[in-house]
Amino acid sequence: MSAMKPSLGVFKFASCDGCQLSLLDCEDELLAVNERLHIAYFLEATSHVEGGPFDLALVEGSITTPADAERIRDVRAQSKFLVTIGACATAGGIQALRNWADTPEYLRTVYARPDYIQTLDRSTPIAAHVAVDFELRGCPINKQQLLEVIASFLAGRRPRTPVHSVCLDCKRRGIVCVMVARGIPCLGPVTHTGCGALCPSYDRGCYGCYGPAAQPNLVSLTNQFRADGLSRDATIRFLREFNAYAAEFRAESDRLEGYEQSTQT
Amino acid sequence: MTDDSKPPNARTIRVEALCRVEGEGGLHVRLKGDRIEDVQLTIFEPPRLFEAFLRGRAIEDVPDIVARICGICPVAYQMSAVHAIESGVGVQVSPEIRRLRRLLYCGEWIESHTLHMHLLHAPDFLGFESGLAMARDWPEEVKRGLRLKKHGNQLLEVLGGRAIHPVNVCIGGFYRAPRREELTALIPDFEWGLQAAIDTVRWVAGFDFPAFERPYTMVALVHHEEYAMNEGRIVDNRGQAIDVADYERHYQERQVPHSTALQSVRMVDGSSYFLGPLARVNLSLDRLKPAARRLADELGIAWPSHNSFHGIVARGLEVVHAYEEALEILKTYQPPTPPHVAYQHRAGTGCAATEAPRGLLYHRYNFGDDGLLTEAKIVPPTSQNQGQIEEDLRHWLPRVLDCDEDAMGESCAHLVRNYDPCISCSTHALRLTIER
Numbered sequence: 001m002s003a004m005k006p007s008l009g010v011f012k013f014a015s016c017d018g019c020q021l022s023l024l025d026c027e028d029e030l031l032a033v034n035e036r037l038h039i040a041y042f043l044e045a046t047s048h049v050e051g052g053p054f055d056l057a058l059v060e061g062s063i064t065t066p067a068d069a070e071r072i073r074d075v076r077a078q079s080k081f082l083v084t085i086g087a088c089a090t091a092g093g094i095q096a097l098r099n100w101a102d103t104p105e106y107l108r109t110v111y112a113r114p115d116y117i118q119t120l121d122r123s124t125p126i127a128a129h130v131a132v133d134f135e136l137r138g139c140p141i142n143k144q145q146l147l148e149v150i151a152s153f154l155a156g157r158r159p160r161t162p163v164h165s166v167c168l169d170c171k172r173r174g175i176v177c178v179m180v181a182r183g184i185p186c187l188g189p190v191t192h193t194g195c196g197a198l199c200p201s202y203d204r205g206c207y208g209c210y211g212p213a214a215q216p217n218l219v220s221l222t223n224q225f226r227a228d229g230l231s232r233d234a235t236i237r238f239l240r241e242f243n244a245y246a247a248e249f250r251a252e253s254d255r256l257e258g259y260e261q262s263t264q265t
Numbered sequence: 266m267t268d269d270s271k272p273p274n275a276r277t278i279r280v281e282a283l284c285r286v287e288g289e290g291g292l293h294v295r296l297k298g299d300r301i302e303d304v305q306l307t308i309f310e311p312p313r314l315f316e317a318f319l320r321g322r323a324i325e326d327v328p329d330i331v332a333r334i335c336g337i338c339p340v341a342y343q344m345s346a347v348h349a350i351e352s353g354v355g356v357q358v359s360p361e362i363r364r365l366r367r368l369l370y371c372g373e374w375i376e377s378h379t380l381h382m383h384l385l386h387a388p389d390f391l392g393f394e395s396g397l398a399m400a401r402d403w404p405e406e407v408k409r410g411l412r413l414k415k416h417g418n419q420l421l422e423v424l425g426g427r428a429i430h431p432v433n434v435c436i437g438g439f440y441r442a443p444r445r446e447e448l449t450a451l452i453p454d455f456e457w458g459l460q461a462a463i464d465t466v467r468w469v470a471g472f473d474f475p476a477f478e479r480p481y482t483m484v485a486l487v488h489h490e491e492y493a494m495n496e497g498r499i500v501d502n503r504g505q506a507i508d509v510a511d512y513e514r515h516y517q518e519r520q521v522p523h524s525t526a527l528q529s530v531r532m533v534d535g536s537s538y539f540l541g542p543l544a545r546v547n548l549s550l551d552r553l554k555p556a557a558r559r560l561a562d563e564l565g566i567a568w569p570s571h572n573s574f575h576g577i578v579a580r581g582l583e584v585v586h587a588y589e590e591a592l593e594i595l596k597t598y599q600p601p602t603p604p605h606v607a608y609q610h611r612a613g614t615g616c617a618a619t620e621a622p623r624g625l626l627y628h629r630y631n632f633g634d635d636g637l638l639t640e641a642k643i644v645p646p647t648s649q650n651q652g653q654i655e656e657d658l659r660h661w662l663p664r665v666l667d668c669d670e671d672a673m674g675e676s677c678a679h680l681v682r683n684y685d686p687c688i689s690c691s692t693h694a695l696r697l698t699i700e701r
């Protein structure tokens with residue numbers, strides 16, 4: 001019977017475990033998922049470990065070590081459908097802040113003997129290393145969207161996960177705009193939906209957990225931040241958080257940094 | 266698995282990856298005949314370098330950023346961070362905000378403890394490879410456990426916005442206080458959960474516990490009038506009690522070649538120490554809420570217990586305590602106004618320790634009058650327990666030397682899981698390799 005079920009592998013790279021935990025957090029659906037999928041590799045959940053091939057691979061985390069850069073190729077080779085889950089896997093995660101820094105200096109800061117530690121100078125998303133079949137955004141991912149990915153995989157269709165901005169979710173939910181009404185900087189206009197406009201519903205600005213929405217206008221937004229009195233450095237920090245290395249956020253934070261340099265010279 | 270290049274009485278056993286722990290690592294054991302030459306808890310979780318990139322960040326960013334150290338216990342990181350920064354900028358929160366923080370922590374203890382008990386640890390005692398496999402023979406217990414876990418997550422969702430990486434914690438309190446009806450709606454579930462948690466403790470207390478008493482130095486926060494979560498003095502069972510501000514003068518991190526996590530020792534003699542639910546129950550038994558306190562006496566365990574296998578029972582008692590405390594707060598809740606206390610930036614240093622599900626979590630931050638960090642120090646519970654785990658294994662291995670290598674590996678992994686190690690945290694892990 002279990003041979004008939006599609007096999008699932010869950011793999012972790014540099015990350016906090018939160019996105020794979022989202023699967024265990026599906027308390028009402030977990031036993032049903034276990035009925036439909038054969039869990040072949042999921043270290044956090046089971047001591048039962050099988051090799052590939054895997055019909056569905058969920059990959060959490062970014063690539064930060066030479067060994068992991070090899071391992072992801074192996075996971076890819078063994079997996080028919082590979083889904084990256086979360087901001088580390090899709091954008092390099094918060095640990096991608098090293099990409100703007102001197103990584104050996106970082107290592108010296110944390111470790112007395114940095115020579116014991118093997119790490120790459122950059123934290124990069126999975127798609128920078130291997131082909132990815134689907135990316136699920138978020139820091140952390142939304143567990144309902146994870147179930148949608150699993151259900152659509154079982155049904156043989158593309159997952160239905162919208163790509164509009166958090167800003168639109170606020171309008172839909174009737175949440176008063178924190179930026180217009182209260183001058184709180186908010187990344188909602190440029191951030192991918194998935195959380196349901198969580199932060200504005202808790203009286204704070206969106207901080208971009210789900211990364212860039214489709215076709216975001218970053219320049220327009222950061223101009224507005226400046227008009228509202230947010231400093232250039234604070235704007236750069238705002239863009240350089242959990243999706244700092246996502247292309248659109250990265251381009252804008254680099255543009256802002258370069259703008260300063262060009263005006264100084 | 267035999268290596269021909271080694272003398273015949275030496276052998277290597279490998280369990281490549283330790284399962285049912287958070288994060289990744291392994292265990293390396295070198296044996297010569299029946300002599301244990303070396304035991305290493307090897308953590309191969311890639312380092313993420315939080316303490317380095319936190320420098321230059323605004324203090325307001327810290328609760329969101331440090332949450333990402335661990336998806337299982339983000340609240341612990343947020344709590345240690347806000348308390349540390351508040352002590353540095355001189356913020357005193359209101360009693361209402363303080364209670365709401367305890368409520369948030371109750372949610373995390375319930376969620377994290379019930380996850381570990383049901384899906385990660387109980388399968389060791391009952392001989393299953395996972396909680397999901399265990400559900401075939403123990404369906405009611407697993408379903409009950411998942412329902413309890415869901416309660417913890419629901420509390421985190423209402424109070425924090427979401428269960429993993431809550432968005433509502435800020436310096437001075439909360440961005441928004443939940444409405445009364447958002448919280449009171451949880452009361453019926455929590456009434457059920459309290460009884461279910463008691464039943465769960467009775468169930469796990471009936472497991473077969475190996476007799477494995479060790480002369481541990483147990484360390485936990487102790488508060489003079491409540492079961493310590495966010496505040497207290499750092500106390501051990503040998504009579505030492507220190508202020509959190511003196512932590513770095515008594516406990517020291519050191520680096521070992523086999524691990525990306527730093528290990529901590531007691532500075533007085535370089536010895537290991539034991540953190541977590543068992544240490545807390547031992548040191549604060551009489552501060553447990555009444556139902557948890559009564560239950561502790563019914564279980565046939567003599568407290569204080571120095572058997573790490575009793576960790577699952579201590580975790581269960583804390584779940585009962587968390588339900589009792591959560592219910593008290595839910596029933597009397599009035600939204601604090603304002604939801605967070607205002608403060609001015611000023612240069613300073615602040616430290617704090619709170620009790621993460623796995624044990625004491627220490628943070629220290631130095632920052633300038635621009636509100637930007639100049640230094641961050643984070644000492645997670647698993648790196649503090651790591652030396653103790655290795656020491657336990659040295660004493661445990663002689664009992665299982667006659668087992669075949671798979672059984673030996675599983676037995677060692679069970680012992681490691683007594684500590685509910687969170688390897689994502691500790692790098693700020695587990696591969697079993699046994700060399701004979």
